[in-house]
Amino acid sequence: MEVHSSDSKSFRSVYEQVFPVVMRVAYHITYNMDVSEDICQEAFIRFYEKGIDFQSVDEAKYWLIRVVKNMSINVIKRKAREDATVERLKKAPSLPILNGEQALIGDETRAMVRSAVERLPEKLKSVLVLKEYADLNYKQIAGILRISESNVKVRVHRARKIMESMLDREEMHVS
Amino acid sequence: MCLDDQILNTYLDGELGEPWKTQVIEHLNYCVACNTRLEQLKRLRETLLSSALTQQEIQPHQEKVLSFIEKNIIEKKHINIFRKTFRVSMPMVMATAAAFVVILTGVLLFTRPDGLPTGQIIPNVAIPSAGSVVQVRATENLSAAKLLENFTLEEILQYLSSRGYEVEVKVKEIQPVVHQTDQNEIGSEKPAEEPTVEQ
Known part of the structure; x- marks a missing residue:
């Protein structure tokens, strides 16, 4: 099934399947729920706005995983650069x-x-x-x-x- | 020879190709040490998996983000189709505006509402205007025509009224000659001492 990321029907179907996966990826890299949520939101907005054609839902999933993984790595790199003494806000989900x-x-x-x-x-x-x-x-x-x-x-x-x-x-x- | 961790891990992930896979299975049939190690690696993997974020934890975020995107991105995009903005560069706008002003000025200055050419209004002064750039030249055909300066104001007015134009002449800024009596009137408003000084 071909996927066009700006098509709202395709978008919802990809979102439904892929969100839990990318949320896990973001979370297990950053270990911060709020940050992970922001990253996933940003990634899906980019996904929708770019209007890319994917050959399958899996291809769209790989694209999203790559984007989320890169953003998450960037977040932890930036965090590491910032003052290490600042108390880290680790938000373990309740x-x-x-x-x-x-x-x-x-x-x-x-x-x-x-x-x-x-x-x-x-x-x-x-x-x-x-x-x-x-x-x-x-x-x-x-x-x-x-x-x-x-x-x-x-x-x-x-x-x-x-x-x-x-x-x-x-x-x-x-x- | 026993199996190393990398082969066991690959086997555990179901990624080991043939013929190695068959060999590993055969080896595991009799080797207690490798079986124990495989069990340990399995447990490690299970421990890792058990710490994964659960669907229960993800659900509220999934709903929140979706409703945000639907409200702010998807619905907005539909509206945007009808509200497209056009961008034109500033120099382009300026040039267009300037050209328009030049043409309009030329047209307004040298045409009458009834469409009579300018030459009939002021003979030998105006040049037929072609539009944008207009230059008033009075020096053309000097031998035959008088310059505008050579006419008196009265002559010009007479000529214009004979052509059917009503001309109104106004004089700007008249400075009246101040008479002595006027000064006295102003002075009378001042304190009483002053008139005595003048006298």
């Missing part, structure tokens, strides 16, 4: 509380994983976020990031290795 202890454990793991992803080097972070949170395969990631598939494979592996060691350290630290 979750409906499930039941006492279970919810607590879940939240702890999430916080740990999130802070580990946050500390990954940019190149590994992009690949890992697209792999785990945008649910893309190596080929799709390679297309979006414009790198080779084997490069994606190596980066996924390295990112997981670093994640593993960071999470192990955290767990030991907690227990």
Whole structure:
């Protein structure tokens, strides 16, 4: 199905399918809900206003993911340049509380994983976020990031290795 | 030889091609160490996935952004079709305006409402105007014609009235000769001492 991004019907259908994906990508790079929302809004406005023809919804999705990923990386780069001592406003989304202890454990793991992803080097972070949170395969990631598939494979592996060691350290630290 | 992490990760992601995939499966059939490692990598992956933003968390933002875009971008764009603005460069506007003024001045100065040519109004003075640039020349055909200066005001007025024009002559800024009596009238309004000084 061809997609014309300025056609309001096409737009809504792409939006419905792709928004959750790009929101996850933005969030797991910036770890800030408000910033992620702004980025996604901006990306979809650009998408609509540019009036691009895509061969399929997937092609439109890759375009949007690339834009959102770049904007998110720019945000964290700018943030890093800004005074590091400024207290970071990490806005963890408020979750409906499930039941006492279970919810607590879940939240702890999430916080740990999130802070580990946050500390990954940019190149590994992009690949890992697209792999785990945008649910893309190596080929799709390679297309979006414009790198080779084997490069994606190596980066996924390295990112997981670093994640593993960071999470192990955290767990030991907690227990 | 056991499998390294990269191969296991690729296998885990379902991205391992043949014939390596078959070899890995065979190896995993008997190697306890590699199975354990694969389990660890699986768990790591599950941990990562479990921290993903949930649909529940995304939903309110999804609705908010969509309604913003619909209200501010999509609907506005529909209106814009009927309210297109045209941009013209400033020099272009100035040049057009200047040309218009020149032409209009020429036309107004040297035509009468009834369309009589200027030559009939003031003979030998005006030159037939072609439009934009107009120059008044009185020196043409000097031997045959008198210059405008050579006519007295009375002659000009007479001529014009004979051609059926009603001419009104006004004199600007008359400075009346001040008589002594006038001064006295003004002076009388001043304090009483002053007239005595004049005398």
